[in-house]
Amino acid sequence: MKRLERNNYLDWLIRWKDQHIIKVVTGVRRCGKSTLFEIYQGFLRDNGVTEDQIISINFENLDFEALTDYHALYDYVKCRLIPDKTNYVFLDEIQHVDSYEKAVDSLFLIKNCDIYITGSNGYLLSGELATLLTGRFVELSMMPLSFKEFCGSLNDETMTDAEKLNRYIKRGSFPYTASYGFGEENSLEYMRGIYNTILLNDIVKRMNISDVNALEAITRFLMYNIGNLTSISNIANTLTSNRLKTDPKTAGKYIRGLTDSLLFYEARRYNIKGKRLLNSVNKYYVCDVALRNLLVRSNETDMGHILENLVYLELRRRYPEVYVGQADSGREVDFVAIKDGNPVYYQVSLTTLEEKTLARELAPLREIDDNYPKYLLTLDNIFDNVSYDGIQKLNVVKWLLL
Numbered sequence: 142m143k144r145l146e147r148n149n150y151l152d153w154l155i156r157w158k159d160q161h162i163i164k165v166v167t168g169v170r171r172c173g174k175s176t177l178f179e180i181y182q183g184f185l186r187d188n189g190v191t192e193d194q195i196i197s198i199n200f201e202n203l204d205f206e207a208l209t210d211y212h213a214l215y216d217y218v219k220c221r222l223i224p225d226k227t228n229y230v231f232l233d234e235i236q237h238v239d240s241y242e243k244a245v246d247s248l249f250l251i252k253n254c255d256i257y258i259t260g261s262n263g264y265l266l267s268g269e270l271a272t273l274l275t276g277r278f279v280e281l282s283m284m285p286l287s288f289k290e291f292c293g294s295l296n297d298e299t300m301t302d303a304e305k306l307n308r309y310i311k312r313g314s315f316p317y318t319a320s321y322g323f324g325e326e327n328s329l330e331y332m333r334g335i336y337n338t339i340l341l342n343d344i345v346k347r348m349n350i351s352d353v354n355a356l357e358a359i360t361r362f363l364m365y366n367i368g369n370l371t372s373i374s375n376i377a378n379t380l381t382s383n384r385l386k387t388d389p390k391t392a393g394k395y396i397r398g399l400t401d402s403l404l405f406y407e408a409r410r411y412n413i414k415g416k417r418l419l420n421s422v423n424k425y426y427v428c429d430v431a432l433r434n435l436l437v438r439s440n441e442t443d444m445g446h447i448l449e450n451l452v453y454l455e456l457r458r459r460y461p462e463v464y465v466g467q468a469d470s471g472r473e474v475d476f477v478a479i480k481d482g483n484p485v486y487y488q489v490s491l492t493t494l495e496e497k498t499l500a501r502e503l504a505p506l507r508e509i510d511d512n513y514p515k516y517l518l519t520l521d522n523i524f525d526n527v528s529y530d531g532i533q534k535l536n537v538v539k540w541l542l543l
Contacts, residue, residue, distance in 0.1 A: 145286065145294055145316050147177055149458075153281050154181045154257070159227060163249055163274060166259040168283030169403040169428045170343070171335050173316040174259040175199060177283065178231050181257075185229060196221050196230045200237035209237050211244040218248060225253070232258040246274060262343055262401055285314035285429050287458055288451070288541040294319040302538045310447060313431030332432050336404075344398040355385050359395045361436045363405055363425045368446035370410075370465075372422045396425075404428055408453060411464035411477050413484075413509055424465050426453045448537060449475060449489045452518060455541055456487065472505035486515040489537070493519050499529075506532050516540075 150166075154177070157164050166174050182195055196218055198205050208214040214232075222228045230248060235241045235258045248254050286294070291309050292302075300308075312318055312328040315335065323331065340356065350356055358380050363371070373393045380387040399405045406426050410419040427433055430447050437443075456463045456478045466474030466486060476487040488506055493499040506515045507530060517529075518537040527534040 145173070145176075145290060145320060146180060147173060147290065147316075150177050150281060150283055151180055151184065155184065157279060158185075159255055161252070161255075163245065163278035164257045164281065165278050166257070166281045166283055167403070168259075168261065169285070169335075170261045170339055171315050171317060172283050172285045172428075174261075174283055175233050176316065178233060178257065178259070182229070182231070190227075190229065193221075194223060194226055194228055196228060197233070198231065199233040201234050209239060211238055211240045214238055214241070215244040215247050218244075218254075219251070222251065222254065227253050227255055230254055230256045232256070234259060234261060236260045236262055242274070249274070249277060262347075262403070282457075284454065284458060286316055286319055287314070287455060288538075289543075291319055292542065296322075302542070306538055306541075310430055310451075311434070314429050328431065329434060332429070333435055336432060336435055339402045339404050343402040344395075348394065348398050350395070350398070352385075352387075352391075355380060355387050355391070356395050356398070358383070358385050359387075359392060360399060360404075363396075363399065364427060364433045364436045367426055367430075367433065368424060368449040370422045370424060400425075404432075406453070406457065408463060408465050408476075410467050413466050413474065413477060413486075414469050418464070419467065426450045428454070445489075445491045448491060448520070451541070452476065452487065452489050452537065460485070466505070468505050468508045470505075470508060472508060474505045474509070484511075484513050486513065488515075488517045490517065490519050492521050493517065493534070494521060503529055503532060 154164065166177065168174050178197065182197065185195060186192070198208060200209060208217055218230055232241075232245070235245070238244065245256065245258065248256055288306065288309055291314055292305050295305060311325050312323060313332055315332065318328045318331055340353075340360070344350060344356065345353055359376060362376055362379060373396065374389045376396070377387045377389045377392040380392070400407050404427065406428065408424040408426060410423060411417070412419055427450060430450050433439070453463065453476060456476055460478035460480050462479040464477045464479070466477040468474060474486050475489045478485045478487065486506055486509060488502050490498065490502045493502050502517055506517070509515065515532045517532055517534045518540055519534065520537055523534055523536055
């Protein structure tokens with residue numbers, strides 16, 4: 142098995158090392174959080190930290206089942222702390238511990254504890270932990286492999302970038318499949334296990350959902366409609382028309398479960414001129430486009446939405462805020478990515494070699510009257526520095542590899 146280093150995430154942990162603040166790593170199941178902890182612990186050992194200074198607990202391991210009571214967890218860690226040395230405490234998949242926030246809060250009060258926790262759910266920071274520890278934690282949002290990381294895992298130097306992208310789309314971005322070089326069939330089988338675990342453990346069990354068929358239907362609807370503006374009422378009406386009677390409140394609850402589990406990301410609409418978020422109708426993107434193949438039979442017309450999904454995920458890796466833009470005319474800018482208050486605009490299209498298509502894709506970008514960067518990303522093979530009134534056209538595969 143080839144270990145993938147995930148250097149950007151490792152550098153984040155190193156940057157926060159020994160800071161008296163809780164480091165929280167969130168991400169969808171099997172995106173590599175536990176392996177990241179193992180790599181980071183190796184870094185600590187290589188830099189003078191002794192074995193007895195590291196306390197590591199993975200709550201998906203039955204060896205630690207007795208510690209899922211927060212009192213037992215606190216006592217276990219406290220009695221292993223070394224006085225007068227920094228103790229590095231790793232609590233992996235901590236959502237399995239009832240009232241875990243109480244144990245974390247008490248450990249945080251101990252000055253020589255450097256605390257790191259992971260969770261597979263977005264709601265990890267939306268409840269008691271966030272309330273109790275406001276201003277005392279930093280979050281690393283971890284994702285499956287980027288296309289650049291995926292390419293780094295390949296040993297075949299004869300493959301073109303286009304062939305690598307095709308493999309990435311079909312076999313997925315979960316580190317385990319890349320490390321073992323799984324073929325398409327094995328990759329889908331592995332991802333089916335992830336999908337079933339997310340639905341049954343992270344959503345159905347946590348939210349006490351009785352109508353699993355409706356949840357699966359909503360999941361399939363979102364998979365099919367990636368990149369399309371979607372309203373909760375529309376989803377409810379669609380299910381009802383297909384003899385799965387569902388009201389908007391229930392549909393909204395199920396969608397929250399799907400986004401909390403980090404199976405999907407919600408991309409909210411953003412009024413560019415007014416610099417404000419818009420309500421009700423948003424877009425949803427899946428965390429790994431290959432997962433979509435489990436539920437949706439793909440065809441060539443899907444490729445535009447798949448490409449848009451890939452760009453959205455990459456923008457989330459590069460920017461803290463990513464929205465779907467709306468110009469005053471109502472035209473849509475695929476993405477507005479914001480960092481330090483400064484926006485960057487992205488339009489995504491399979492190809493713009495036809496003049497009519499090019500004009501359509503450029504129109505919403507041309508409508509924006511500021512001087513922030515604007516990009517048009519396509520699969521076209523183009524020369525560098527192709528620009529239309531300051532809008533730079535880039536090959537999306539090269540852009541993904543930057």
